[in-house]
Amino acid sequence: MSSSNTALLVMDLQPAILGGIPEVPLTALLGRIKKAIQAAHHHKIPVIYVALSFRPGAPEVSSNNSFFNAARERFDNPHFGAIHPDVAPKLGDIVVYKKRFSAFTGSDLEVVLRGLNAKHLVMAGVSTSGVVLSTTREAADKDYQLTILTDGCHDADEEVHRVLTTKVLPKQAQMISIDDWCEGLA
Template sequence: MPDTQPHTHTALLVMDMQVEILSRYAHAKDFLTPMHDAISAARAALIPVIYVGVGFRPGYPEVSANNKGFGALKQRQMSGMTNMEIYPDIAPQPTDVVITKRRVSAFCGSDLDVVLRAQGITHLVLTGIATSGVVLSTLREAADKDFQLTVLSDCCFDNDEEVHRVLLSKVFPRQAEVIQASDWTEKL
């Protein structure tokens, strides 16, 4: 029997919304309201909400000195990156899935693909911080894995406003529908 609801194979990804990460972005909290609204609407529509955060074991055994970004983290031994605490205003519920990744993309070093395939998910709705980091890397990898993609533009943030604008207006539309959270929730 065919699906009667178009969103039955959809999941909302809430990426890198950890306390430690948000603390590095001065104006990031400005986008928490549309993020909260998107999460609430997804739950009401029975769309899985999947939280993805970056995390490492104590001592950072997953991090190579050759990795420019994470290698510096390892040298500083930042304890926050061993803590997966999601920002409290949008914290996961017991029914949500929480994934730990080891690199920038939500797929790299995680079991995200296994979780998505097990649930028959073919459409990903992307949100998170930073637009030029986890959102870009996950979008590219998800497109290569043949997922249908939507990016909620007001649920993404980057410290570089120009990079954020170019990604949302010129790069992402090549592989995803880019819309506001309110437009997405109206369709549910």
């Protein structure tokens, strides 16, 4: 597997979003994602962190958007966009801030990817039914080659995660474990 023109997207790994995951599975998830990040660094693959973040008062949130409007008060926190310290960005990593589920919506991700000449996106993140699904759909429409690190994703609903990673997402992306992806880089 070639690493040229590849970027690793690490999405929505914010304590404010991860708070609903019990500690043991969260620690294991972050450990696996950290392994993918380290492999990307070792192989000089750009690591791009995508975080959900809003201005004070969350003026980007429309009252017409039932999901985001219901969470508006949670978003009005200057620390909401912080990345979990276990997988925090290193010098040279890129952080983009989005305004909706897709990593592309309200962010400069597409400009960054063009600047890096990235054609292949490798993705991990929380949640599978949120940022992973939405970003996959939009990235596929933009003609990126896609890989999803299946054990680098999590959803509060295990059945939704299973259906998405075994039936829906494989139609647009290669599905692979973090260990297999790391071994393929060697």
